[in-house]
Amino acid sequence: MTSQSASLVQRVCIYVILLIGALVFIAPFAWMVSTSLKPLNETMSMPPRWLPSEVQWENYPQAIDEMKLFWRYTANTTFLCIITVIGTVLSSSLAAYGFSRIEWHGRDKVFVLVLATMMIPFPVIMVPLYTLFRRLLLR
Amino acid sequence: MTKTEKRNLKVGLCFISPWIAGFVLLTLYPLISSAYLSLTDYSVLSKPVYIGFDNYERLAVDDLFWKSIWNTFYFAALSIPINLVSALFLAVLLNFDMPGKKIFRTIYFLPSLVPMVCLGVLWQWMLNGEIGLINQALAPVCDTLNYLLGTSLKPPNWLVNPAYAKLGLVLASMWGVGNAVVIFLAGLQDVPRSLYEAAELDGCGFWQKTFHVTLPIISPVIYFNGIMSLIGSFQVFAVPYVMTNGGEGPGRSLLFAATYVFNKGFQAWSMGYACAVALILFLIILALTLLATHVFERHVHYAAK
Numbered sequence: 001m002t003s004q005s006a007s008l009v010q011r012v013c014i015y016v017i018l019l020i021g022a023l024v025f026i027a028p029f030a031w032m033v034s035t036s037l038k039p040l041n042e043t044m045s046m047p048p049r050w051l052p053s054e055v056q057w058e059n060y061p062q063a064i065d066e067m068k069l070f071w072r073y074t075a076n077t078t079f080l081c082i083i084t085v086i087g088t089v090l091s092s093s094l095a096a097y098g099f100s101r102i103e104w105h106g107r108d109k110v111f112v113l114v115l116a117t118m119m120i121p122f123p124v125i126m127v128p129l130y131t132l133f134r135r136l137l138l139r
Numbered sequence: 140m141t142k143t144e145k146r147n148l149k150v151g152l153c154f155i156s157p158w159i160a161g162f163v164l165l166t167l168y169p170l171i172s173s174a175y176l177s178l179t180d181y182s183v184l185s186k187p188v189y190i191g192f193d194n195y196e197r198l199a200v201d202d203l204f205w206k207s208i209w210n211t212f213y214f215a216a217l218s219i220p221i222n223l224v225s226a227l228f229l230a231v232l233l234n235f236d237m238p239g240k241k242i243f244r245t246i247y248f249l250p251s252l253v254p255m256v257c258l259g260v261l262w263q264w265m266l267n268g269e270i271g272l273i274n275q276a277l278a279p280v281c282d283t284l285n286y287l288l289g290t291s292l293k294p295p296n297w298l299v300n301p302a303y304a305k306l307g308l309v310l311a312s313m314w315g316v317g318n319a320v321v322i323f324l325a326g327l328q329d330v331p332r333s334l335y336e337a338a339e340l341d342g343c344g345f346w347q348k349t350f351h352v353t354l355p356i357i358s359p360v361i362y363f364n365g366i367m368s369l370i371g372s373f374q375v376f377a378v379p380y381v382m383t384n385g386g387e388g389p390g391r392s393l394l395f396a397a398t399y400v401f402n403k404g405f406q407a408w409s410m411g412y413a414c415a416v417a418l419i420l421f422l423i424i425l426a427l428t429l430l431a432t433h434v435f436e437r438h439v440h441y442a443a444k
Contacts, residue, residue, distance in 0.1 A: 121421055
């Protein structure tokens, strides 16, 4: 692991640039949080303000209530996430071992195929996948 | 094949069998099916009807199709170099030894974790003409420029002005360079220190070190990030779709190829036509990737193992 060393002047310059960049990168997050705590009439005020005049923590429970099925959505997402992670880690580690540690005939060509599948835009397989799952689930 | 080779073949195939199953069921079958469907007239309510190359003849004269291709190329031509250069720039900066470098790396990587739908909603706000953060930041810049140069510049209304919609999208995609930065960082840290020291002994300054040591050694990483950027930027769909609430942007300026496929397939229900457009998109990406590989082959130096 190599990190570059630099003179003090260079380091200060780099630090300043990175600091400004970091503030720019964080700004959208900060604005999201600040807007989420504002009363409604302030969210679109001109000129925009960074600090809400009164911090409305009630916005969060209110948002969850308005979504009605929020806990259902969260449960769906969590279920999908767990299954995906387990499935992906299992399958990928097996496949990676098979491609890297075992020498078998035609291994490199199949690996190029694996990489090539990353190039297929989702819209190409989207329509048949939709039909496939529609038929599978309508039974 | 010898016995060991046969056994290795069996064992190897067993190990990748989950991938093979997924590939055949979820990639190969849909790909072939899509190729066949592109030769049919298929609305989901009725069976596909074979019509030969009609779909392709239609899309050759379809103005919207060509507009979507133009928009996609425009966006890719802008976002690929901008993202590559800024990711490399940030990675080089983040590679220096300094206090808080881990915090900086986290901050720059965090935005790439935001889900695409949230990105769409967030940037719909950020690019708003009056109250968006981007224009808030640009307003003083425009004011100073106007004062100094006597011009009458105004921050553009990003999502309403057709000329600026794609630029706004490029800005949004710049926020997500964290992924590429991390990969570049990994590549940069693999550069052997001895090479830098040798260059310093020869009297190289920072720029010479960068051009003659850093860039050649990380050229495989640049190539990888470039190809991933290429593939990704040609498939852009979710963020502009959410940003325009499912529309096509001002003057159809955010109508990308993938958006067109989606609209034709799931709104106009002409799935056969959608498959044809999607296949053309695939061929374009394939051709560009092969071209990029061929052109940059002699610039990419792989480290000897």
